[in-house]
Amino acid sequence: MxxxxxxxxxxxxxxxxxxxxxxxxxxxxxxxxxxxxxxxxxxxxxxxxxxxxxxxxxxxxxxxxxxxxxxxxxxxxxxxxxxxxxxxxxxxxxxxxxxxxxxxxxxxxxxxxxxxxxxxxxxxxxxxxxxxxxxxxxxxxxxxxxxxxxxxxxxxxxxxxxxxxxELSKANVETEKLNIRLNNFAYRLTHDLKSPISGINFLLDVLKEDFQDLFKETEAEKHIDLIANRIVYMSTLIDDILEYTKVNTENIVYEDINAKELIDSIIKNIDFEQKIFLNSDVLDTNIHISKIGFLQVFQNLISNSRKYTNKDKVNIEIDFKDEPQHYHFVYKDNGPGIEEQYWDKVFNMFETIDNSNNDNTGIGLATVKAIITRLGGEINLQNREDGKSGVCFSFSFSKKEILA
The missing domain is CATH 3.30.450.40 (GAF domain)
Incomplete structure (x- = not known):
């Protein structure tokens, strides 16, 4: 041999x-x-x-x-x-x-x-x-x-x-580790920024109160108001970033919730200058889902409807279907809507379409998508079938519990 x-x-x-x-x-x-x-x-x-x-x-x-x-x-x-x-x-x-x-x-x-x-x-x-x-x-x-x-x-x-x-699996694992580190860093950074922002806001209030007569009808008064507005924006931005980072850092807890009761509670707790009318076929339906995730999604969508409306009345329609693998929702309002050329951008971090709204941080819809994705679903924009103006978001949540 x-x-x-x-x-x-x-x-x-x-x-x-x-x-x-x-x-x-x-x-x-x-x-x-x-x-x-x-x-x-x-x-x-x-x-x-x-x-x-x-x-x-x-x-x-x-x-x-x-x-x-x-x-x-x-x-x-x-x-x-x-x-x-x-x-x-x-x-x-x-x-x-x-x-x-x-x-x-x-x-x-x-x-x-x-x-x-x-x-x-x-x-x-x-x-x-x-x-x-x-x-x-x-x-x-x-x-x-x-x-x-x-x-x-x-x-x-x-x-x-x-x-x-x-190789792809290894890359995904490394990417996930990096994302976790970045989210933890962003969480710590934004959390640490809240204290100095609050301190600056307090000092501005002191200036406005103690030197009111001195600043009255001067450029200084305008500058202080501008700084105050920017602080409000920064505070909102920090809160939005904190909410976004929580999506990937906090554990998902599933529980039975009543969808209609939660949506009604969101509307009651949001300060609307306009009258709001809710037309929903989300009856007294119990669904098994992350309560926090569900609340965050609808709070962001309903807040946007209030923020961007150009009408005296805010009309919101929510359709619901209990599908074999998913809970499916369609959310519509009667606002100005979003032009189709921007549909791919609105879910990106810090992407703002309407520059006239100075309070818009460009994080709300990114948070919505991140939550829905983590809960095993998808979200996309559609044209309203009835030809009316306004947004139409179609999204779903998986019925299968996501272990995370």
Missing amino acids: KSAEIPENEEERLKALDNYNILDTLPEEDYDALSKIASGICNTPIALISLIDEKRQWFKSHYGVDATETPRELAFCAHSILNPDELFIVKDATKDERFFDNPLTTEQPKVIFYAGAPLVTPDGNALGTLCVIDNEPSDLNDTQKESLKLLANQVVSLLELRKRNN
Whole structure:
């Protein structure tokens, strides 16, 4: 018996194999299907997807045998990877000086005929083979040879897909960790800013009260009022950022709530200068959801309807459907609406469409989307079917509890 030589690029090849994170993984249907197809096309009882590790060959798929690995020094596939561009065929191992006394030939599974197509990565590393085996002498015709090569390419494609998915998963984990750190930083920063903002506001009140006569009808009075307005904006901005960061930092608690009662309570607690009329088919319906998330979404939407209305009366319509997997809502108002060219922007952080409203921080709808996304739903803008002016938000909450 002659064991295969070690490839010149062995160190690089083993590193490439390790990068696929495939060794010792559980069986997978996609790989098993390819080995079964190879067996059928080549008319052999055995087909293997073999990967050559440092001291063993390990089978990602083993059709026709129970073994999951063998020592590398016995592996036919270890010979095959020495010529990555060619099929390695042994028509009769009993007459081949390299294999006639190989235990895999003299004992079970009695490898007499062997044909292996190397699994070559895009970087040119031969990781192993897709091979077919028979217990008696045989050969492959040209069609079978070509088919075996094509199937080997498909195995490599599966490996590449696995590698990309693993890299994407790692990137997602790192991104999630970074987002958590950024959210925690933003939370601490905005929380720490609230105290000095309150202090400045207090000093302005003192100035306005103690020096009222001195500042009266002067530019100083206008400047103080401007500073006061900016402080109100900064305070609102800090509160909005805190609300946004809470979306990703606080645990989700699910409970049974009455949707109509909560929406009614929001309207009662919001200071409307205009009259508000609510037309809703959200009857006394109990739903299982995050109460805090539900309140934040509707508080933001209803507050925006109040803030941006150009009418004497604010009309709000809320439609509700209890779907198999989701709670679905459609929210409409009679305000100026949002032009379709801005629909992709309104959910971005700090994106403001109406510059005439100095209190707009551009965080409210970003918070709404973040909450809905975290609760397993989606939100989008639509045109009102009745042709009336106003916004029309269609959104859903997943009924499945999101573990976070």
